[in-house]
Amino acid sequence: MRRADSVVSFADEIAMIAMYQRALRTLLSLLLCVAGSFALTAAQAAPVAATAPPAPLSxxxxxxxxxxxxxxxxxxxxxxxxxxxxxxxxxxxxxxxxxxxxxxxxxxxxxxxxxxxxxxxxxxxxxxxxxxxVGLLLAPDKALAAAALPATNAIMVGSKGPVLTVFIDPNCIFCHMLYQQLEPLVAKGALRARYVLVAVVKRSSFAKAAAILSAKNPAAALQQDQAAFDPKTEEGGIKPDSAPSKAVTDRIGANNALMSKAGGDGTPMLLFCSKDGSVQQLEGMPRDVNTLLAELASRPRTRLRRLKRSTVQTLPRDMLRQRGACRLSAGKSAPARSG
CATH class of the missing domain: 3.10.450.70 (Disulphide bond isomerase, DsbC/G, N-terminal)
Known part of the structure; x- marks a missing residue:
């Protein structure tokens, strides 16, 4: 009996030691958690030394x-x-x-x-x-104001709706695709399109742009160019003008310079008044024309006083009666004539 009691007592002692060890580990873990919480709270409460921003460069x-x-x-x-x-x-x-x-x-x-x-x-x-x-490029509102001036000889098509200004090259296939998508929208009065002729894609672009601007009816000439466009060769269908007048040559050169000054890297380049009141600039073929149409504003929010005085002074009197820069896009561009 005494030996059995000794064995039981020894086993009990082992179990109690294991229990004490588990309790000690649990208590130690709790103490560590509490200590860490106090340390974190103290760190959060302690003032953080402010790091001075780097001095502006000279x-x-x-x-x-x-x-x-x-x-x-x-x-x-x-x-x-x-x-x-x-x-x-x-x-x-x-x-x-x-x-x-x-x-x-x-x-x-x-x-x-x-x-x-x-x-x-x-x-x-x-x-x-x-x-x-910093003034190296024209802001979109100033580019739109310049594109709306009669000096660009822009071609306005459509009779009602908001205006989308498009810088277009006669040989640009993406311009051609955009023209095709805009044509039915213009026909049903959903928008008006102002086409500013540039020549930046091919050598023949200049002579074709000149042929369009020199035509008696530039809008019909542009439509002819687009209707006969050859997608395989990416060539517009109008016959080039091999001997354009200096006035037309200067106009195309000025339109090229305007697109470049606006930061345009290629055609088509789009300018339009957005419903948020700003003037937006896009380059390339829009992903969805109907989505773009939904963004066009029919009434302006940007006022002429936001433009520089020098810009306002160059605007035609009838445009100055309009309420804002976005309203400029609703004015009629001068018809393109030769000479």
């Missing part, structure tokens, strides 16, 4: 980096604050004195350059927005 510092990186071929004309702590620089190039300045980016300590497209969170072209902000 033009001299930016120029030193650009000059070094370009081996003296580029010059920073001016700088401005950019997104995400970047500094924008307006740069010209000694190798291309006639080329317009461009925008490049410098990091916060002027140790590296960013050259190329800077894209925003919604896919917006931040390079182009910056160029518009």
């Amino acid at each position: 033009l001299a510092k930016v120029q030193a980096l650009i000059s070094s990186a370009s081996r003296g071929r580029a010059t920073a004309q001016s700088i401005f604050a950019g997104p995400g702590g970047l500094t924008g620089a307006v740069v010209s190039y000694k190798d291309a004195p006639n080329a317009p300045p461009s925008v490049i980016w410098v990091n916060d300590d002027a140790s590296a350059l960013l050259v190329g497209k800077l894209i925003g969170p919604k896919g917006e072209d931040l390079d182009k927005q910056a160029a518009q902000k």
Whole structure:
């Protein structure tokens, strides 16, 4: 009996030790959790030392980096604050004195350059927005105001509805596809289209644009070009004008320059008044024309006072009676004539 009692007692002691160990581990875990909670609370309550933002870069510092990186071929004309702590620089190039300045980016300590497209969170072209902000490119509202002037000899088709301004090349296949999609909408009065003729796609584009603008009825000439368009060769169907007048030549050249000044990289380039009151600019074939149509505003919200005085002074008197920049797109463009 005594041996059995000893065995039982020893087993009980082992079980009690295991129980105490489990309890000790549980208590230790609780203590660690409580200690961690107090530490976290204290850390949250403790004042965080503010990190001073980096000092704005000077033009001299930016120029030193650009000059070094370009081996003296580029010059920073001016700088401005950019997104995400970047500094924008307006740069010209000694190798291309006639080329317009461009925008490049410098990091916060002027140790590296960013050259190329800077894209925003919604896919917006931040390079182009910056160029518009500093005056290298026309903002969309000013580009629309310029496109609406009689000097462009734009071709207005349609009698009612909001206006879509399209920079169109006679040999541009995407312009042709857009023209085909807009034609039935124009016919039923859903919109009006203002076509600004440019020549940027092929060598024959200039002579074909001249033929359209020199025609007695430019709208009919444009329709002829599009009706006979050859998708295989990507050629408009109108017969080129081999000897256009200087006036027509100058008009096409000025339209090309306007599209370039607006930042247009190709055709079609679209300008229109949006329902939110802003002027929007799109490049290329819209994914869905009906969706685009739903975005067009029939009444303006942007007022003429937002435009520079120099811009307003160049507008025809009948346009100045309109309420806003978006309303400019509702005015009638002057008919295109030769000479």
